Amino acid sequence: MIPSQSAKITALRIGAMNFDVSDTMLNSFRTNVQHIPANKFLLQDGEDGGKIIVVIDGWLSTSKTSLHGEVQLIDFVLTGDVADPTAADGKTAGLDVEAVTDALVCIIPLTIWHTMLAASPKLARANEHVQAAERARLSERMLRLGRGSAESRIAYALIELSLRLRPLGLLENVSFHLPLTQRHIGDFTGLTAVHVCRTLRRFVRNGVVETADHMDIRINDLKALSEIAGVEPARLAAEITPVPD
Amino acid sequence: MIPSQSAKITALRIGAMNFDVSDTMLNSFRTNVQHIPANKFLLQDGEDGGKIIVVIDGWLSTSKTSLHGEVQLIDFVLTGDVADPTAADGKTAGLDVEAVTDALVCIIPLTIWHTMLAASPKLARANEHVQAAERARLSERMLRLGRGSAESRIAYALIELSLRLRPLGLLENVSFHLPLTQRHIGDFTGLTAVHVCRTLRRFVRNGVVETADHMDIRINDLKALSEIAGVEPARLAAEITPVPD
DNA sequence: CGCCGATTTGAGTTCAGTCAATTTTGGTGG
DNA sequence: CCACCAAAATTGACTGAACTCAAATCGGCG
Numbered sequence: 001m002i003p004s005q006s007a008k009i010t011a012l013r014i015g016a017m018n019f020d021v022s023d024t025m026l027n028s029f030r031t032n033v034q035h036i037p038a039n040k041f042l043l044q045d046g047e048d049g050g051k052i053i054v055v056i057d058g059w060l061s062t063s064k065t066s067l068h069g070e071v072q073l074i075d076f077v078l079t080g081d082v083a084d085p086t087a088a089d090g091k092t093a094g095l096d097v098e099a100v101t102d103a104l105v106c107i108i109p110l111t112i113w114h115t116m117l118a119a120s121p122k123l124a125r126a127n128e129h130v131q132a133a134e135r136a137r138l139s140e141r142m143l144r145l146g147r148g149s150a151e152s153r154i155a156y157a158l159i160e161l162s163l164r165l166r167p168l169g170l171l172e173n174v175s176f177h178l179p180l181t182q183r184h185i186g187d188f189t190g191l192t193a194v195h196v197c198r199t200l201r202r203f204v205r206n207g208v209v210e211t212a213d214h215m216d217i218r219i220n221d222l223k224a225l226s227e228i229a230g231v232e233p234a235r236l237a238a239e240i241t242p243v244p245d
Numbered sequence: 246m247i248p249s250q251s252a253k254i255t256a257l258r259i260g261a262m263n264f265d266v267s268d269t270m271l272n273s274f275r276t277n278v279q280h281i282p283a284n285k286f287l288l289q290d291g292e293d294g295g296k297i298i299v300v301i302d303g304w305l306s307t308s309k310t311s312l313h314g315e316v317q318l319i320d321f322v323l324t325g326d327v328a329d330p331t332a333a334d335g336k337t338a339g340l341d342v343e344a345v346t347d348a349l350v351c352i353i354p355l356t357i358w359h360t361m362l363a364a365s366p367k368l369a370r371a372n373e374h375v376q377a378a379e380r381a382r383l384s385e386r387m388l389r390l391g392r393g394s395a396e397s398r399i400a401y402a403l404i405e406l407s408l409r410l411r412p413l414g415l416l417e418n419v420s421f422h423l424p425l426t427q428r429h430i431g432d433f434t435g436l437t438a439v440h441v442c443r444t445l446r447r448f449v450r451n452g453v454v455e456t457a458d459h460m461d462i463r464i465n466d467l468k469a470l471s472e473i474a475g476v477e478p479a480r481l482a483a484e485i486t487p488v489p490d
Numbered sequence: 491c492g493c494c495g496a497t498t499t500g501a502g503t504t505c506a507g508t509c510a511a512t513t514t515t516g517g518t519g520g
Numbered sequence: 521c522c523a524c525c526a527a528a529a530t531t532g533a534c535t536g537a538a539c540t541c542a543a544a545t546c547g548g549c550g
Binding site: 189 | 333434
């Protein structure tokens, strides 16, 4: 999970597609690999942006912090995802980007990124899919932030994350591990950690999910959980998961 | 405001940039102009997507509807904005797109749109800025949906909309018109129309804003309103408003 | 003029937040 | 291995902001 500082990579995933990084056009993927320790910020809101971050391994989060210090996670950024924190001015970052776990990333200046996209239609298409998936996720989550109950928000989060982990090979049948605290889930769903706890316990009590040590989740009754989340898992997967070309 | 069905346009705005549509590369802008009456859906969640919508004039909204029929507005799409409802599968729409007012739009198939972007770096850059602005707005709003009070959400919405109307010449000093009902604002902020009413009344009582007939808004005390919204207007404008090149 | 939707206001309810105490967990150093 | 500490999780009691239900008024339009 924690490769050495300047790790050598040969193949790299963007969305559902794999790229051979020996291609000179994609050189930047090889020469800009960085290892980031857990809980470290890669970038903070208002700082100099103008670069994108491709995740090779690990979990990142994007977030915003209110003036009173409350945090809202905007998205989790997983293997094959591309975080673009750039605001409308094209220069500053409009988001915090933080490593949730130890992570391996490529950080690429926007100018170079644009060159790469222009040179590789396949990369451009993969990037399109990744962006579309992110937009779809944000919309789904905004719907629940604005209109959903605590149960619905958390149920949705569990389903979304399980669907995203599946193509990464991190979903075993109906079980998966979340490298998150209840506070993370609260910041993700707009709830307090206390209420996340209560709600998860209720799910467990009702037999909808099971939990083992530190966020090993097992969905026991996907039908019930989907009902609570207000979601059809198959349709959702198609909308938020990048597909191979 | 309501040009004829197949209006002739010569110049067109994307973000903060203007384009001469006589350029053959941008032909599609001229040949795909449509007038859409208020309250009509251009596209619904799950339908065939694969096209983008450029707004020439008027207000559109993008939204999601829960299985129980509750609506969450995701964004307003104004002159110079580009709505891309495409989900991760690249085919279906992940959003509803609806005309809030009578509107004039270009609807362009994704394949053609990509050709246009590849052919015109200026257009591609303008599109980048527009997308970045939208992402920044969504993040700001997610922060308030998840963590903000009703007052904060509505104050933020008023400031965001005033900032977006300014470059369109629709902000007069500190006054502007919103072609919205309180229900729209509720769907936008994740509140009930009743509570929007109460909160707006409180703002008026406290002298923060004034309202005249049907949503003519006047911000009397921007300092106080910004405080409530938890926002620095100048910084926000830079992050959510596309800038000229 | 009458109708329907939007707005306004009041009264009561409820879901999630706050505050607080306790237990569990994981990591660290002796 | 064990003692200790800090962070995370759990649970209870209470509070409060936003929701629901309901009624009255306003406004535009056929």
